[in-house]
Structure formats: structure tokens, C-alpha cells
Amino acid sequence: MSVLVVAEHENGQLKAETAKVINAALKVAEGVDVLVAGYNVDDVVQSAANIAGVTKVRVVDNALFEYQLAENTADLIVEIAGGYTHILASASTTGKNTLPRVAALLDVSQISEVIDVIDSETFKRPIYAGNAIATVKSNEAKKVITVRASAFESQSEQSACEVEILSLALDNTLSSFVSVEQTESERPELNVAPVVISGGRGMQNGENFALLNGIADKLGAAIGASRAAVDAGFVPNDMQVGQTGKIVAPDLYIAVGISGAIQHLAGMKDSKVIVAINKDPDAPVFQVADYGLVADLFDVLPELESAL
Amino acid sequence: MKVLVPIKRVIDYNVKARVKPDNTDVDLTNVKMAMNPFCEIAVEEAIRLKEAGTATEVIAVSIGDKACQEQLRTALALGADKAIHIQTDAKLESLHVAKLLAKLVDEHQPELVILGKQSIDSDNNQTGQMLAALTRRSQGTFASKMVIDGGKALVTREVDGGLQTLSLLLPAVVTTDLRLNEPRYASLPNIMKAKRKPLEVIEADTLGVNLTPRIELLKVEEPSKRQAGVIVDSVEELVSKLRNEAKVIS
Numbered sequence: 069m070s071v072l073v074v075a076e077h078e079n080g081q082l083k084a085e086t087a088k089v090i091n092a093a094l095k096v097a098e099g100v101d102v103l104v105a106g107y108n109v110d111d112v113v114q115s116a117a118n119i120a121g122v123t124k125v126r127v128v129d130n131a132l133f134e135y136q137l138a139e140n141t142a143d144l145i146v147e148i149a150g151g152y153t154h155i156l157a158s159a160s161t162t163g164k165n166t167l168p169r170v171a172a173l174l175d176v177s178q179i180s181e182v183i184d185v186i187d188s189e190t191f192k193r194p195i196y197a198g199n200a201i202a203t204v205k206s207n208e209a210k211k212v213i214t215v216r217a218s219a220f221e222s223q224s225e226q227s228a229c230e231v232e233i234l235s236l237a238l239d240n241t242l243s244s245f246v247s248v249e250q251t252e253s254e255r256p257e258l259n260v261a262p263v264v265i266s267g268g269r270g271m272q273n274g275e276n277f278a279l280l281n282g283i284a285d286k287l288g289a290a291i292g293a294s295r296a297a298v299d300a301g302f303v304p305n306d307m308q309v310g311q312t313g314k315i316v317a318p319d320l321y322i323a324v325g326i327s328g329a330i331q332h333l334a335g336m337k338d339s340k341v342i343v344a345i346n347k348d349p350d351a352p353v354f355q356v357a358d359y360g361l362v363a364d365l366f367d368v369l370p371e372l373e374s375a376l
Numbered sequence: 377m378k379v380l381v382p383i384k385r386v387i388d389y390n391v392k393a394r395v396k397p398d399n400t401d402v403d404l405t406n407v408k409m410a411m412n413p414f415c416e417i418a419v420e421e422a423i424r425l426k427e428a429g430t431a432t433e434v435i436a437v438s439i440g441d442k443a444c445q446e447q448l449r450t451a452l453a454l455g456a457d458k459a460i461h462i463q464t465d466a467k468l469e470s471l472h473v474a475k476l477l478a479k480l481v482d483e484h485q486p487e488l489v490i491l492g493k494q495s496i497d498s499d500n501n502q503t504g505q506m507l508a509a510l511t512r513r514s515q516g517t518f519a520s521k522m523v524i525d526g527g528k529a530l531v532t533r534e535v536d537g538g539l540q541t542l543s544l545l546l547p548a549v550v551t552t553d554l555r556l557n558e559p560r561y562a563s564l565p566n567i568m569k570a571k572r573k574p575l576e577v578i579e580a581d582t583l584g585v586n587l588t589p590r591i592e593l594l595k596v597e598e599p600s601k602r603q604a605g606v607i608v609d610s611v612e613e614l615v616s617k618l619r620n621e622a623k624v625i626s
Contacts, residue, residue: 078537137542138515138517139514142509161517161518161534161536162535164517165517168501168503169506169515170509172471172474172506172510175471177469177470177590177591178471196387196402196496196497196499199392200395200597200599201596201598202593202595203593203594203595203597204592204593205591206590206591242512242514242544245540245541246530246541246543257537287625299555305520305554306536311499312554320618337599337602341618342605354604355604356602356604358605359605359608359618360605361608361611361614362607368611372614372615375611375612375615376615
């Protein structure tokens with residue numbers, strides 16, 4: 069088996085998901101190659117070379133790949149795909165954007181959002197919003213797979229492995245980058261944070277989300293939201309945890325004023341410990357919570373902040 | 377400009393999927409079916425383009441057994457001009473669907489194909505990207521805003537860190553995210569009118585696409601269930617449990 073993992077990076081930094089995808093990849097092979105495609109990616113390359121289990125980092129550092137757009141990134145992956153039996157990427161919005169394009173160009177079916185690796189051709193993945201888990205076997209000679217990073221452990225460090233510079237200048241004549249509105253935050257990212265505190269419709273408005281800040285600061289937590297809170301315009305959509313938002317599995321998940329629609333539970337039910345705070349004792353979220361507190365969140369939040 | 381909107385018939389999003397006792401698949405017998413929610417958003421976006429005078433014709437297409445004509449009639453009632461049903465009883469993977477759609481794209485040459493970003497049954501999130509690859513078109517996935525302007529589509533995408541806007545050269549493939557628009561309901565007169573709109577049926581095996589499965593479904597299981605835990609009486613008790621029992625905070 070020879071495995072290629074496509075590195076996930078942003079603003080010149082390797083994202084923590086990559087180590088988890090490598091962890092999944094190492095269940096198939098003893099060592100993996102990592103592809104870093106981007107522009108000014110020295111730090112990314114260095115971080116990737118230091119992840120245990122990586123045998124070689126292959127680098128394409130070119131302004132043509134600055135925004136990692138799907139069209140030429142897919143062409144690039146196809147270009148170097150020849151020697152590999154498996155090509156893996158995180159099931160992030162970047163991986164989901166690019167990898168199916170790669171699969172189609174290679175004329176293979178893709179397996180999406182893998183949560184468990186049984187053997188080199190058999191994988192588990194959630195279907196129907198996580199209401200069922202499918203075990204699937206790929207008969208393709210080349211397996212193209214996206215990995216739900218939150219389902220895998222991270223990797224320890226190693227001394228830097230070999231780095232190979234590739235000069236593949238593939239132009240993208242189909243699409244171009246215009247702008248990005250990045251959500252500025254000092255907090256850890258939702259999909260890798262050890263603690264997540266999320267607010268729902270019960271927060272009543274966007275200003276009240278500030279009540280979560282102090283608690284998040286004390287716990288080193290990321291702040292999330294339910295789809296109801298996002299649809300109501302309380303907070304931006306990249307904070308959404310759920311089937312159609314981010315899938316998280318932190319050590320501690322605190323759901324505040326969230327009723328617990330299937331859609332939301334699909335995004336957080338693999339958390340190690342779940343706390344639910346809701347004034348409705350019949351809220352479905354209590355059925356998955358390890359600890360439930362039936363109370364008004366506006367009383368509880370200040371008290372919780374000072375108790376931590 | 378011509379717009380092609382592929383749609384999928386899936387389990388209604390309000391219905392909880394149940395696994396068959398023999399673990400071979402999810403049980404869809406007598407389950408309420410509907411148009412995939414992301415596909416509804418795709419249909420709505422295409423119709424809005426037509427109402428704005430940008431699109432001249434909206435063609436809805438669905439692939440599956442005869443039952444998916446129900447969703448095609450819905451698309452027609454919502455405002456699509458004509459519908460194409462690619463008839464097959466085979467269980468298809470995203471790649472097969474993309475290849476069948478690519479044949480229609482070749483024939484009809486739509487400037488824009490709008491699809492849902494994923495279906496809520498298989499949750500693959502692949503078809504649009506694969507179709508873009510097979511037809512060598514630009515792609516704008518997970519769109520929350522789209523503006524057509526002089527041979528280009530400006531697409532704002534919902535990405536993990538925020539919003540990214542791309543300029544796509546037409547012809548393009550765009551996949552919809554939840555916040556692109558709010559789909560309308562079909563009115564009764566339009567539902568009646570839809571019955572007279574053209575619906576063409578094409579047998580899938582006449583399109584020259586190999587539909588042999590490449591992925592085997594070995595087993596479908598219920599996810600491991602979480603046990604409901606305890607209800608605590610106070611913040612003090614909660615913090616103490618998290619600290620001493622669960623040991624997730626210090």
C-alpha cells in the first residue's frame with residue numbers, strides 16, 4: 069500500500085486535522101507521503117515533516133496554488149496520483165471541494181467522511197445524518213477517501229522526514245479567487261478544540277452569545293451554535309455545529325439553550341462528555357447528555373463562569 | 377442562458393431513518409419521500425434566475441425509478457420549464473450519477489448546472505464536483521450567494537473559516553448550501569399546470585454509461601447509542617461532577 073495524504077493548511081499554517089488524517093492513513097500503510105500544495109508554505113512543510121509516520125513531504129509552492137482552488141489542485145493531485153493506492157484528505161470544505169474532482173478524473177468512486185478504517189479496502193462511514201453507519205468495501209484499484217478528522221486521534225512528532233520539491237505549474241483557467249471574509253477569532257477552531265460550548269435559539273439574540281465568552285476563555289473552548297441560532301441570524305454560519313455544519317467530537321461539549329434536533333446531535337454526539345443546559349426538561353438534548361441542568365441559561369451562565 | 381437542475385428523491389428530512397433488522401440497509405418501505413432539501417434550494421435558485429431574466433430555460437432532471445417523476449412534477453410546479461427522467465432501478469454511486477448527467481450536459485449545453493451540495497441519504501457530497509470534473513467546467517461548491525455577470529458567475533462559498541468568493545468562468549457547476557435562498561411552495565394552480573409540462577423519459581442504459589457498482593455495501597448498523605446521564609441540581613454540582621467524576625476540566 070502506498071498512501072498520499074493531502075495536507076490541510078490555511079494562512080501559512082498546517083491545520084491540526086492533517087495529523088488526524090495521517091493517523092487514519094497509517095491504519096492502511098506503515099508510512100505516508102504528504103502533499104503540500106500552496107504558496108509560501110515553508111512552515112506548513114516543516115510541520116508536516118515532523119508528524120510521526122510521514123515518510124516524505126511533497127511540496128508544490130507556487131502562486132498558482134495560493135487559494136487551493138479545486139480545478140488546478142485536482143489536476144495536480146491527478147498528476148502525482150500514479151504511484152498511490154490510496155489518496156486521503158480531510159472531509160473539510162477544502163477536501164470535500166477537491167477530492168471528488170480528483171476521483172472523477174481518475175474514474176473512481178470516492179468514499180466520503182470515513183470514521184473507521186477496517187482494512188485497506190473496507191471503511192465505516194455515517195449515512196442518513198449519522199442515523200446509520202455503513203460498512204463499505206471499495207473495489208477500486210485506487211481508493212479516494214475523505215476522512216472525518218474528529219473520529220481519529222492525532223499523531224506524535226518525529227524528527228523531520230525527507231522533503232521533495234515538485235515543480236508543477238498547473239494554471240487554473242476556469243476559476244479565480246475574488247475575496248475572503250475570514251472569521252477572526254483568538255479561540256481554537258471548532259473541529260479541533262478540546263472543549264466546545266454552543267448556544268442555540270434559547271440565547272435569544274446575537275448579543276447574548278457574549279455570555280459564552282468568559283466560560284470559553286476559562287476552558288480554552290471554541291464557541292459553536294445550532295442551526296436554529298444561525299438561521300435566526302444570531303451568529304455567522306461557520307459557527308454551526310450539525311449535520312450540515314461542522315462535526316465535532318471534543319472531550320467536553322456544552323449545549324446551552326439547544327433543544328437537540330437530530331440535525332444538531334449528528335454534529336456533536338461523538339463528544340466524550342456532553343453537558344446540556346436548558347429550561348425545558350423535555351428537550352431531546354437531555355437524552356444524549358451525560359450531565360443535564362434544567363434551568364434558565366441566563367441565571368446559569370454567569371454562575372458557571374465564576375465557578376470555573 | 378439554459379440552466380440544468382439535477383434533483384434527487386430522498387427520505388423526507390423530518391423522518392428518522394431506521395436500519396433494517398438484517399443490517400443490509402436502511403428501511404425505506406412505506407417511508408415518506410421528498411425532494412432532497414439542497415435540491416429544493418437549487419430549483420429555487422434556477423427559477424429566480426429565470427424570473428430575473430438571466431435564465432431562459434430551466435430543465436430539471438432526476439435519475440431513478442418511476443417514483444422520482446413525483447419530484448420532477450414538483451420541480452415543474454415550482455417553475456421549471458421541462459423535466460427529464462433518466463429511468464433506472466440500479467443503485468447508483470455519485471460517479472455513475474455524474475456520468476449520466478455529463479451526457480445530458482453534452483446534449484443540452486447548459487451554461488449553468490445547479491445541484492444540491494449533498495443528498496441527506498447517502499451524505500456523499502460528490503456529484504457536483506464530479507460532474508464539473510467530467511465536463512471540464514469550473515465549480516462553485518457550497519454556495520450561499522450567486523451573481524451572474526457577463527460570462528461569469530460570482531459565487532460566495534461557505535468554507536470552514538468563513539466565506540470565500542470565487543469568479544467562475546461560465547459554463548459552470550454550482551452546488552447549493554442552506555443559506556443560498558429560501559425555497560417557495562408550489563401553488564395549486566401551478567401544480568395543475570405542471571401536469572401539462574413536458575416530461576421526457578430516457579432509459580439510463582441507452583446513455584452508454586457503465587453502471588456497475590464499484591463500492592459494496594457490506595453492512596448498515598445503528599450508531600452506538602448514548603445513554604442519558606444524570607440531571608444535576610445546581611451549577612455547583614455540575615462543576616464538581618465535571619472536575620471529579622468526568623475529569624474533563626481542571
